[in-house]
Amino acid sequence: MTTVELPDTRPTLADVARTAGVSSATASRVLNGFPRVRPETRKQVESAMAELGYVRRRAARMTSTPPRTRSVAFVVCEEGLRLFADPYFARVVFGATRELTAAGMQLVLLTVPSTKDYQASAVHYLSSGHVDGALCVSMHGRRPLDLENVGIPVVLGGRPVFGEGEGRFSYVDADNCGGAQTAVQYLIQKGRRTIGTVAGPRDMPAGADRLKGYRQVMAAADRSDHGLVVFGDFGQASGEHATRRLLERRPDVDAIFAASDLMALGVLRALRRAGRKVPDDVAVVGFDDSPIGRHTDPPLTTIRQPIEEMGARMTRELLAMIAGSPAPPRCVILDTDLVIRDSA
Numbered sequence: 457m458t459t460v461e462l463p464d465t466r467p468t469l470a471d472v473a474r475t476a477g478v479s480s481a482t483a484s485r486v487l488n489g490f491p492r493v494r495p496e497t498r499k500q501v502e503s504a505m506a507e508l509g510y511v512r513r514r515a516a517r518m519t520s521t522p523p524r525t526r527s528v529a530f531v532v533c534e535e536g537l538r539l540f541a542d543p544y545f546a547r548v549v550f551g552a553t554r555e556l557t558a559a560g561m562q563l564v565l566l567t568v569p570s571t572k573d574y575q576a577s578a579v580h581y582l583s584s585g586h587v588d589g590a591l592c593v594s595m596h597g598r599r600p601l602d603l604e605n606v607g608i609p610v611v612l613g614g615r616p617v618f619g620e621g622e623g624r625f626s627y628v629d630a631d632n633c634g635g636a637q638t639a640v641q642y643l644i645q646k647g648r649r650t651i652g653t654v655a656g657p658r659d660m661p662a663g664a665d666r667l668k669g670y671r672q673v674m675a676a677a678d679r680s681d682h683g684l685v686v687f688g689d690f691g692q693a694s695g696e697h698a699t700r701r702l703l704e705r706r707p708d709v710d711a712i713f714a715a716s717d718l719m720a721l722g723v724l725r726a727l728r729r730a731g732r733k734v735p736d737d738v739a740v741v742g743f744d745d746s747p748i749g750r751h752t753d754p755p756l757t758t759i760r761q762p763i764e765e766m767g768a769r770m771t772r773e774l775l776a777m778i779a780g781s782p783a784p785p786r787c788v789i790l791d792t793d794l795v796i797r798d799s800a
Contacts, residue, residue, distance in 0.1 A: 467508040467509065467510045468510075469483050469510070471508055471510070472501060472504045472505050472508060472510050473501075473504075475504035475507065475508060476497075476500040476501045476503070476504035477500065478497060478500065478501060478605065479579075479583060479605055482497060482501065482605040482607070483501050483504075486498050486501040486502065494604065497605075524588055524778075525585070525586060525587055525588050526560065526561045526562065526588070527561060527562050527563070527564050527586065527587045527588060528552075528556060528561055528562075528563055528564065528587055528588060528589050528590065528591060528771070528774060528778075529563075529564045529565075529566045529581075529582060529586075529587040529589070529590040529591070530548075530549060530552060530563050530564065530565050530566065530590075530591050530593075531566045531567075531568060531578065531582075531590050531591065531592040531593070531601070532545060532565070532566070532567050532568065532593055532594055533568045533592070533593070533594045533595050533596060533601070534567065534568075534569070534594050535567070535569050538691070539567055541691065542690065542691070542718060543746050543747070543748070544716075544744065544746075544763060545593065545594075547763040547764050547767065548593060548613060548763055548764070548766060548767035548770075549563065549565075549767060550764050550767065551763070551764035551765060551766065551767025551768035551769075551770075551771070552591060552767040552768065552770065552771040553767075554764075554767075554768055555767075555768050555771035555772055555775065556771055556775075559775055561588075561775075564586070564587055566578055566581065566582075566590075568601060575601060575602075578601060579601060579602055579605075579606060582601075582606040582607075582608060583605070583606045583607050583608070587608065588608060588609075588778050589608050589609040589610065589611070589774045589775075589777065589778050590603075590606070590608060590609075590610045590611075590774075591610075591611055591613060591767075591770050591771065591774060592610060592611070592612050592613065593612075593613035593614065594613075594614075594660070595612065595614060595616070595617050595660070595661075596617065596657070596659045596660055603625065604624065609774055609777035609778055610625055610626075610774075611625070611626045611627065611628065611770045611771075611773045611774040611777070612625050612626070612627035612628075612770075613627070613628060613629070613766060613767070613770055614627060614628075614629050614660075614661055614662055615627060615629050615661040615662075615665070616661070617659075617660075617661060624785060625785055626773050626774075626777070626785045626786045626787070626788075627770075627785075627786075627787060627788070628766050628769045628770045628773065628788040628790070629661075629662075629766070629787075629788070629789055629790070630662075630761035630762065630763075630766065630789070630790050630791075630792050631761075631789055631790065631791055631792050632661075632662050632665035632666045632669065632743075632761075632792075633665045633666070633668050633669040633672075634669065634791075634792060635666070635669065635743060635759040635761065635792035636665070636666040636667070636668070636669025636670045636673075636713065636715070636743070636759070637669040637670075637672060637673050638759060638792065638794050639669075639670075639713050639741045639743065639759050639794065640653075640669070640670050640673040640674065640713055641673055642741065642757075642794055642796075642800070643711045643713065643739060643741060643800060644673070644677055646711075646739060646800065648710050648711035648739055649679075649710060650679075650681075650684065650706065650708050650709045650710050650711070651674065651679065651684065651709075651710075651711040651712070651713065652684040652685070652686070652702050652706060652709045652711070652712045652713070653667065653670045653684065653685055653686070653712065653713045653714070653715065654686055654687070654688050654694075654695050654698045654699060654702070654712060654713075654714045654715060654719050654720075654722075654723060655667040655670070655685055655686070655687050655688070655715050656687070656688065656689070656690050656715040656716060656719075657687070657688075657689050657690065658687060662715075663687075663690070663715060666715040666743060667685070667715070670685075670713055671685075681706075683705050683706055684702070684706055684709065686698040686699070686701050686702045686705075688714075688715070688716075688719045688722070690715070690716040690718060690719060691718055691719065691722075692718045692719065692721045692722040692725075693722060694719060694722065695714055695716075695718065695719030695720060695721065695722025695723050695726075696722030696723070696725050696726045697722070697726075698719070698722070698723075699712065699722065699723045699726035699727065700726050700730075703726070703727075703730055703732075709738060710737065710738055710739065711738060711739040711740070711741075711800070712727075712738060712739070712740050712741075713741050713743075714740065714741070714742045714743065715743050716742065716743050716744055717742040717743065717744040717745070717746040717748065717749045717756060717758055718744075718746070719742070720740055720741070720742030720743075720749070720752075720756055720758070720799075721748070721752060721756075723740050724740060724752055724753070724756075724799070727740070734754055734799050735754070735798065735799055735800050739757075739799065739800035740756065740757070740799040740800055741756075741757045741758060741759070741799070741800045742756050742757070742758040742759070742799075743758060743759045743761070744758060744759070744760075744761060744763070745758045745759070745760035745761065745795050746758075749797070750797070752799070754797065754798035754799050755797035755798045755799065756797055756799045757794075757795065757796050757797045757798070757799045757800040758794075758795050758797070759792050759793070759794060759795070760792060760793045760794075760795050761790070761792050762790050762791075762792075765790060766790060769788055769790070773786060773788070
């Protein structure tokens with residue numbers, strides 16, 4: 457007698473996801489009761505399950521814990537060139553790697569430029585079981601990743617983009633607004649009258665918060681002047697170009713707060729080319745306390761943010777999420793300090 461096995465026509469999780477118009481990872485999150493799923497998305501998946509008559513299939517043998525990859529993704533939402541040009545990223549990785557090594561885990565680098573193809577590829581990678589969690593840095597206002605539906609724990613480096621993800625993701629950030637306030641207050645105390653700023657990108661919370669701190673102090677001192685604000689992208693070349701524009705617009709400027717040390721390097725270069733002495737003619741303060749700031753001419757006064765500790769704290773938060781049950785998202789803000797050198 458020959459036994460013929462009929463094909464299994466029961467609906468699968470992939471069928472449910474397709475009917476609901478979501479990813480398989482999202483459907484799985486709903487099925488397993490994961491809390492961080494949008495109510496409308498949960499309703500779509502549950503309706504699709506009911507429509508198809510989906511019944512969860514249990515494995516013949518269940519292990520006490522799910523398999524682990526022992527890997528964590530470090531997701532940088534920038535072009536690769538920017539990743540290797542800005543020491544900020546290396547310092548975050550250093551702090552993260554220190555914690556992961558102690559936990560017997562490894563870091564996988566994932567760069568995500570702004571194009572849709574790269575975004576879709578990154579989401580697919582994160583939701584396909586290659587890593588146990590993700591650390592995400594340098595998020596821009598374009599909201600490059602659908603992090604809510606990747607199906608793994610996520611911790612952000614920096615405040616979520618303008619409220620998106622606020623209350624839904626844990627994040628670790630520096631006190632960007634407070635640090636900028638400290639920098640501008642110091643310049644005022646030093647007797648500077650016309651204080652300009654090379655602000656960071658307007659689509660990044662760090663750039664927006666540092667500009668906010670600058671504006672708050674200038675307004676309190678009755679010195680608000682939109683003509684003193686120019687913008688860069690946190691890179692050195694943009695700091696130089698922005699300073700040229702500022703000098704053309706306001707040649708009487710006698711101090712500049714740059715929202716990153718790399719931009720401050722560009723500020724120093726532009727001032728030198730314009731024949732302005734630092735700090736005699738123009739005082740300069742940066743933000744980050746990058747190692748290179750100790751070796752500029754003159755050495756750079758700056759706001760120190762604990763970058764390595766940010767990477768380490770992000771990782772500790774993520775490891776706790778991976779090891780245990782889902783917990784309410786946490787917001788961690790680390791203090792900044794003024795480092796006084798010869799540029800101001």
